[in-house]
Amino acid sequence: xxxRATITLTVNGLTQTRAVDARLLLSDFLRHDLGLTGTHxxxxxxxxxxxxxxxxxxxxxxxxxxxxxxxxxxxETVEGLGRMxxxxxxxxxxxxxxxxxxxxxxxxxxxTITDMLRHHPLETDDQIREALxxxxxxxxxxxxxxxxxxxxxxxxxxxx
Amino acid sequence: MTAFDAxxxxxPKLVGQRIKRxxxxxxxxxxxRYVDDMNPQGVLHVALLxxxxxxxxxxxxxxxxxxxxxGVVAIFDAGDIAGDFKPAIPTSRMKGYYATPFRPLAExxxxxxxxxxxxxxxxxxxxxxxxxxxxxxxxxxxxVAVSKDEAAVDGAPLLHEEAGTNxxxxxxxxxxxxxxxxxxxxxxVKGRFRMTRKTPMPMETRSYLAEWDRRRQALTxxxxxxxxxxxxxxxxxxxxxxxxxxxxxxxxxxxxxxxKGSLNHEEMLVCVLARKLERPVKFVADRMEDLTAMSQAFDxxxxxxxxxxxxxxxxxxxxDVIGDIGAYSIYPWTGALEPVQVVSFLPGPxxxxxxxxxxxxxxxxxxxxxxxxxxGRPSSTFAMExxxxxxxxxxxxxxxxxxxxxxxxxxxFPYRTGSGIIWDRSAxxxxxxxxxxxxxYPALVRQRDAARAEGRWVGIGFASYAELTGIGSRIxxxxxxxxxxxxxxASIRIDATGAVTAAFGISSHGQGLExxxxxxxxxxxxxxxxDIEIQHGDSALVPMGTGTYASRSxxxxxxxxxxxxxxxxxxxxxxxxxxxxxxxxxxxAEGGVIRARSSNATxxxxxxxxxxxxxxxRIPHEQREDLVGSESYDPYLGTACASTHLAMVEIDPxxxxxxxxxxxxxxxxxRIINPLIVDGQVHGAVAQGIGAALxxxxxxxxxxxxxxxxxxxxxxxxxxxxxxIEILHVEAELPNxxxxxxxxxxxxxxxxxxxIANAVSDALAPLGIEVDTLPVAPDRxxxxxxxxxxxxxx
Numbered sequence: 001x002x003x004r005a006t007i008t009l010t011v012n013g014l015t016q017t018r019a020v021d022a023r024l025l026l027s028d029f030l031r032h033d034l035g036l037t038g039t040h041x042x043x044x045x046x047x048x049x050x051x052x053x054x055x056x057x058x059x060x061x062x063x064x065x066x067x068x069x070x071x072x073x074x075x076e077t078v079e080g081l082g083r084m085x086x087x088x089x090x091x092x093x094x095x096x097x098x099x100x101x102x103x104x105x106x107x108x109x110x111x112t113i114t115d116m117l118r119h120h121p122l123e124t125d126d127q128i129r130e131a132l133x134x135x136x137x138x139x140x141x142x143x144x145x146x147x148x149x150x151x152x153x154x155x156x157x158x159x160x
Numbered sequence: 161m162t163a164f165d166a167x168x169x170x171x172p173k174l175v176g177q178r179i180k181r182x183x184x185x186x187x188x189x190x191x192x193r194y195v196d197d198m199n200p201q202g203v204l205h206v207a208l209l210x211x212x213x214x215x216x217x218x219x220x221x222x223x224x225x226x227x228x229x230x231g232v233v234a235i236f237d238a239g240d241i242a243g244d245f246k247p248a249i250p251t252s253r254m255k256g257y258y259a260t261p262f263r264p265l266a267e268x269x270x271x272x273x274x275x276x277x278x279x280x281x282x283x284x285x286x287x288x289x290x291x292x293x294x295x296x297x298x299x300x301x302x303x304v305a306v307s308k309d310e311a312a313v314d315g316a317p318l319l320h321e322e323a324g325t326n327x328x329x330x331x332x333x334x335x336x337x338x339x340x341x342x343x344x345x346x347x348x349v350k351g352r353f354r355m356t357r358k359t360p361m362p363m364e365t366r367s368y369l370a371e372w373d374r375r376r377q378a379l380t381x382x383x384x385x386x387x388x389x390x391x392x393x394x395x396x397x398x399x400x401x402x403x404x405x406x407x408x409x410x411x412x413x414x415x416x417x418x419x420k421g422s423l424n425h426e427e428m429l430v431c432v433l434a435r436k437l438e439r440p441v442k443f444v445a446d447r448m449e450d451l452t453a454m455s456q457a458f459d460x461x462x463x464x465x466x467x468x469x470x471x472x473x474x475x476x477x478x479x480d481v482i483g484d485i486g487a488y489s490i491y492p493w494t495g496a497l498e499p500v501q502v503v504s505f506l507p508g509p510x511x512x513x514x515x516x517x518x519x520x521x522x523x524x525x526x527x528x529x530x531x532x533x534x535x536g537r538p539s540s541t542f543a544m545e546x547x548x549x550x551x552x553x554x555x556x557x558x559x560x561x562x563x564x565x566x567x568x569x570x571x572x573f574p575y576r577t578g579s580g581i582i583w584d585r586s587a588x589x590x591x592x593x594x595x596x597x598x599x600x601y602p603a604l605v606r607q608r609d610a611a612r613a614e615g616r617w618v619g620i621g622f623a624s625y626a627e628l629t630g631i632g633s634r635i636x637x638x639x640x641x642x643x644x645x646x647x648x649x650a651s652i653r654i655d656a657t658g659a660v661t662a663a664f665g666i667s668s669h670g671q672g673l674e675x676x677x678x679x680x681x682x683x684x685x686x687x688x689x690x691d692i693e694i695q696h697g698d699s700a701l702v703p704m705g706t707g708t709y710a711s712r713s714x715x716x717x718x719x720x721x722x723x724x725x726x727x728x729x730x731x732x733x734x735x736x737x738x739x740x741x742x743x744x745x746x747x748x749a750e751g752g753v754i755r756a757r758s759s760n761a762t763x764x765x766x767x768x769x770x771x772x773x774x775x776x777x778r779i780p781h782e783q784r785e786d787l788v789g790s791e792s793y794d795p796y797l798g799t800a801c802a803s804t805h806l807a808m809v810e811i812d813p814x815x816x817x818x819x820x821x822x823x824x825x826x827x828x829x830x831r832i833i834n835p836l837i838v839d840g841q842v843h844g845a846v847a848q849g850i851g852a853a854l855x856x857x858x859x860x861x862x863x864x865x866x867x868x869x870x871x872x873x874x875x876x877x878x879x880x881x882x883x884x885i886e887i888l889h890v891e892a893e894l895p896n897x898x899x900x901x902x903x904x905x906x907x908x909x910x911x912x913x914x915x916i917a918n919a920v921s922d923a924l925a926p927l928g929i930e931v932d933t934l935p936v937a938p939d940r941x942x943x944x945x946x947x948x949x950x951x952x953x954x
Contacts, residue, residue: 043447087189103414136876140843142847
C-alpha cells in the first residue's frame, strides 16, 4: 500500500479533495486537516463514542476509521447540524433539557441520536437508553439526554 | 405589611429559575474551544516514553535512530532540562510530613508505571510516536512494595529515600474515651472497609499547549485544568517568571471530577520545552495515558468499630485508616487530601460523643491519588453507613429509624463532631424523612419483602451524609496546605456600550457557571442577563484566583459577584441620579432599565454608561466615576450540605449483575440558583457514585502493572445501566453566607456508593453477607455468595 493517497469526500455538503497519509485517522483528518474541531476524540479505541460522525448516513467511529476509507463517502459532523443562532432540532432539544454539561461528549451523542431517530423506533425509555449505550457521558448521568431524545422521538412520531 | 418599603424589590428574580445555559449554543454546534482545538502556527507535538517499571533506577537511555524519523525536532530526558526549572514542592504544615518533589520527567529513577521519562518533540504526534518506538531505556529494577500494607512496614523498599519512610502522613483525631465506651457497649459492630482505586475519567483527556512570547519573554499555558490560578502560581515559581509574564488559561474544559485539579508532569513539561525551543508545544494525553497516569482516587482501607446502645444511639467510633497515596504527594493538595478527610468525616452527620480516627498515608509505586469528586467522604460515608446498617440489623431496627435517632437535630446546630468538623444548620433530619416520603418507603419495604418471599435478591439501602462546602479561609481545603482556598474575587465593569463583563478566579468545566453567575449578577445589578459576559478560567482576570474545586464556586463566586455587583450598581444609580435629576434612593434598576419610582423618568444602562464614558461634561468631573468594581468574598467558615440517598437493587442470581431499580435523593443545597443545573449535577454525581459502587476499579497487579488501561477494562456507567434518579430539594434555613447558597456539585458520589452497598447487603441479608469492598462487581459478589454458602453448608 502507498504511504500517501488522494481522497475525495463530501463533508457537510462540501466536496473536499486532499492528499493524506494512508495511516491518518478520519478523526484527525476532520479535526486537523479540515479544521472541523467539533468532532472530539475521547478514547481512540472505539468505546466512548465522542468521535461519532455519520458516514454515508449511519453513525460511525471516526477514531476507528482511516481517512482513506472515507474516500468517496458522504460525511456529516456536528458542524452540519445547525448554527449558534439557528440550532438544529437535536441540538435544541439538548439545550431545552440540559442534556450537556462539559460538552465534550456532546457532538458524538448528537450524531448518534440523529442516526437513531432516522432508523430506530425509540418508543420506550429502554429503547432510548439502549440506543445511547454506545456513547459515554461522564457529566449528566444520561437522564436529561434521555429526556431530550424522548421528546424528539415523540415529535418525530412512528417510523414509516 | 406596614408602610411601603422602597428597598424591598418585589420583581421576579432570575435566581431560582430554570434558565437555559449560556454555554450551550457554542458547545452544541462544535464551536467550543478545548485545548486540542487550538493549533498555533509552528506548534510542536510531544509524545512521552513512560516507565514500564514500577520502581527502577534509570541506567541509560538510548535514543537509537529516533532523530532520523522525519519530523522529529528534539528529544529530552530529565538531564537535558535539569537547569530549566525548579521542582514543585507540595508543602504542608502537618507534622512528620515529607513533601515529595515533583518534576516534568523522572530523574534518576522511576516510581510508577506510566511516569514520563523521555519526551519526543516533533512536527506531528504521529512522528513523535514513531520516534518513541526507537528509544530504549535500560532500567535496574528496584525492590517494590506494591500494596499499601507492605509499603507501610518498617524495612519496606523506600520510594523516596530522602523521606526515610513510605509513611509520610500520620494524623489522629480524638474526642472522649472510645476504648472504654466500646468495652462497655451493649452492641458493637466492626468491619474492614475498602473503597478501591478509581480514575476520574473526564471525557476530555489532559491537554496542554504552551506558547512562549519571545518579545515579552512571557509564557501562556492553555491547560485543561480546573485550577488555572494555582497552576499559574506554581509554574511562575518553578520557571522563575513573575505573574505578569505567565498566564494560565483554561478554555472550554471537558470535565475534571478532580483529575484535572492538580499539577501534572506534562503541564510543567510543555512550559519548559516551549521556553527552551521558543515554539508552541502541545501535549494531549491519549486515553491510555490518562487511565495510566492521571491522578487517581480513594484506595483506603478503613478498619472501624462502632459502639451503639440498646436503643440504637451511637456511643463511639474507632477507626484506623491506611491510604495508598501513590508515588508522589500531589501538588498542591498533598497526599493528605483524601485519607485525612476520611478520618475527618467518618463520624458523619451523627451525634456521637466518643471518637478516635487514626490515619496513615503511604507512598506506593502507583500514580498519585488526588482530588476526586467527593474527596474522602465517599469512602468515609461508605464505611460509616455500612456500620449503621450492621448495627441496625443487630438491634433488629429499621435502617431509617437508627438514622433518625442519631442524625443531628435542628436545635443542636452548630454541632461539633468528634473529629472537630462543625456542622451548621442544614436539613439532616428533613432529608431522611424527605427521601422516605418521596419513595413511599413503607410500600417499598413491602415490595422488597414480597420479592424476598419469592426468593429474589432485592434490597433497599440508605446513606445519610453531610459535607462541608464553600469553605472560607478558616481552614484550607486540603489539611495543612498553605494555599489560600477561602477567598474569591469578582471584577465587574460596565463599558461605554452598557455591556457588563464580570470576571472571576473560578474555572467552570461543565458546571454551567457562566449561566448561574450571570443570573446572580443580573439580579443584583438590575441589568439584562444577555448583556453579561462571565469570564473565568484565566489567571490574568483577577489579582488572585485559584479555580473551581471543593464545591466552592457557587458559594464563593456567587458571594463575590453579589458584593461587587452592589458596588457597581451604586455607581450606576449615582450617575443616573445626576443625569435624571432625581435622588439615587428614588431609583431602581431592572432588566437593564433604571426607573424613578416617583416619576416616569427612565434611562437604560447603555444610556447611563454612554453618558459616563463618552459624553464629555454630562457628569461634572469631580463626580464622575468609572462603572467598575472589584470585591473579594471570604465566607470564613464553610457551610454544611446534607443529603440522604436511597437505593433499591435487584441481583441476578445467574450473572450476579446488580440492577439499580430505584434511586432517590433528598438534598439541601440551600437557595437554588438554577434547578435545571442542580438536577444535572445530582444526576451526574450519582451516576459516578453508581460506577464506583458497581463497576469502576483501577487494578494494579502484584508487579505494579496496570490491568485496566482501556475503557473496555475500566468500566463506567452507560445509559442502559443507569436508573432514573428521583430528586427532592429540601430547603432548610439558609446558611449564613451571602446568597444563602450551599455547594452541591459533589454530593452524588458521596451518598450513592454507600446506599448501593447497603442495598446489596440488604438483598443478601438472608445469606448474612455484609459488603465491605467496592465495587461489588459480579466477580466479587460471586465470591461473597460462594463463601457464604460454603460456610453455611460447612
